Amino acid sequence: MAAFLSNLRNTMIVSFIIALVIIAGYRMHYGSFDAIFWQAVFRWLHVIAGIMWIGLLWYFNFVQTRKMPEIPAELKPAVSKYIAPEALFWFRWSAAFTVLMGLILAWDRGYIVQALTLGATEGFSAPGHSFIGLGMWLGLIMAFNVWFIIWPAQKISLGLVDSDADAKAAAGVRGMVASRINTFLSIPMLVCMTMNQTIFG
Template identity: 35%
Template sequence: WWFRWAAVVTLVLGLLIIGVTENYMQDFMSETSTYGLPHNSAIFVGMIFGITMAANVWMVIWKNQKIVLANAANVLAGGEANPDAPAAGRRAVLASRQNMVFSLSMLFYMVGASHFFGPLYDGQDAGKAWTFVIISLVIGAILELNCLGKLGGTATTNKLLWPYENHKNAMYASVALWVVLYILGEIFLKA
């Protein structure tokens, strides 16, 4: 159960940090305040990835794991197997590995934004910062829709699901996503 509650604690603490930071939402991505635009846009992308990961844990992984666990308990008790259990297990695995894909970029942007998007990046205009955010979120949305089976289904024959077929592929995809987003950050966020 720890991973579900860790997702909640992380989400709540992130929202609290936003709430206690002076003028955070007032200055966030404002045309009138160019100071901190790269930092704010990087943190925003990390926040959206983190929120998506928490949603995956609670609305996809846990929901489907309950089906798999109930099936296992039923079979151990001598009952018949639930025919929906394999598909539920597959959906849980795909969402879990998508969380792995998002995790490196989320960590980089949430933790590293103040370190990697400092004075060299200040003075950027809001248009470029929003372009970075929109492109990053479109990439994230495509990946999320893919793991949910909205782009070709969840069958093992769907070649679009290669990042989720094993842990190694998920780690490679995580690094690839981070590299793509880092390059986008260099293009759109550097002054």
């Protein structure tokens, strides 16, 4: 068992196989591959990617950024050269996949236009569309920050692209501010995403 669990790839492959068996069980008992079934699948993919995205966002803000000043200078390259680039890979792609699955889910449920307009297209008569739309826009802003502010800044500050010390310092601040904005936005975004399904269905 220890040998199996020590290999992350094999652990995740088996975990996804079990998940697919469970999904097949849902399909067998539900009896259809209709829109409702696919909404359930897209919601699962949206949530699983979102957990990785927000988990890494909170790791960066609650752990790495806070503790880096306390790490001795000779040990910092271990984080900046090995841990941070790997974490940023999963961070940015989980953000993209979360947004993609969320948009597919909204389209499949038939409210993507209503949500993206915050309910304006229906005279704000469906508050569920306004609330989920608010959550979607917060998520879109956060994903924009990931790809167009945080990741370019981190490439500079981590030395993944050539730059001088001043540029690295400025990029580090720029990336930290955008990441902190995302942490700030993540709590209200999650309120919209979690409460909407329960309150409005």
